[in-house]
Amino acid sequence: MRRHLYFLYLLLALWSGGVHASMGLAEIPAAPGDGPVTVFYPSADTAQPTRRGRFNFDLAVQGAPVRGNGRLVVVSHGSGGAPWVHADIARSLVDAGFIVAMPEHKADNYKDDSNPGPDSWSMRPAEVSRAIDAVGRDPRFAPLLHLDKVGMYGMSAGGHTALSLAGGQWSPAGFMQHCEANLVDDFQSCVGLITRLTGGPLDSIRKWAALFVIHHRFDDAAPREHTDLRIAAIVAGVPSSADFDMASLANPRVPLGLITAQHDRWLIPxxxxxxxxxxxxxxCELIADMPTGGHGALLSPPPPGLTGLVGDMLDDPPGFDRAGVLPEVNRKTTAFFSAHLLP
Structure with a gap:
């Protein structure tokens, strides 16, 4: 029966694509201690060519919101991330009637990436909760929403946020223990984009330095957890998750969907x-597996012109059919939220 309902919602998500003429874009200003919240939403106003960073979109900037399906989905970006690389999943959700809110995570975003990793992961779930609060206070969106059932989507470090909100428990010490045991095989997960192993004589210094920093920064064994009872369905895409107590994820608090990429070289599956x-x-549910997808497969549209290590980690591997795969993944993700959030 559940499979039939999922198929029905997938058809509804496909059918609803032509209901709203445009996707609106607005920003809720930063509150003390938080970043701004970018909001995508159904709008009856005409979309216009819009440039944000290196990306070009057709958006109704500050367009008047129109009533959709009454539900909110919050998106948590990856390390150093921006709203713009999640515009395609936002459009799929908006076309199905959702309002989509994207908080800017403190010190781990495209404007300021000074403190990624466990420090950011500790703050992110509460930042998601405060983003829900911010949308609920905004007079443009509050009358259009029921916040008793909110969806949450996260990719990469945002996937870590998603698993935390699904009931997962982790600790900085868990991250340290993972890196002690698997530093070479999961090097980029442990050190990010600061450096990489080359197979040369300096690798021993790189490994020593990485473990030195990790030991001094991430030895706190206190479990991190955060619950927001308004969140009723969660999707984690290529999540950072090696530091979780997996027993805490055996019975997720709410319906949990996963999206995986087998050629992910940043977060080794x-x-x-x-x-x-x-x-x-x-x-939980495997929404989609991308056998030839890399870590950046869910960045859609993908950031252009990446080079060096970041390009190696985020650019599509040879043979990945982005144009064929991503629209279907977005439709399935939208159908998952529709199945679990709509009456």
């Missing part, structure tokens, strides 16, 4: 998404 699936199935 056997340490991250595969472990989550092994822990939570059958009480």
């Amino acid at each position: 056997r340490f991250h998404s595969d472990r989550v699936l092994a822990a939570c199935l059958p009480r």
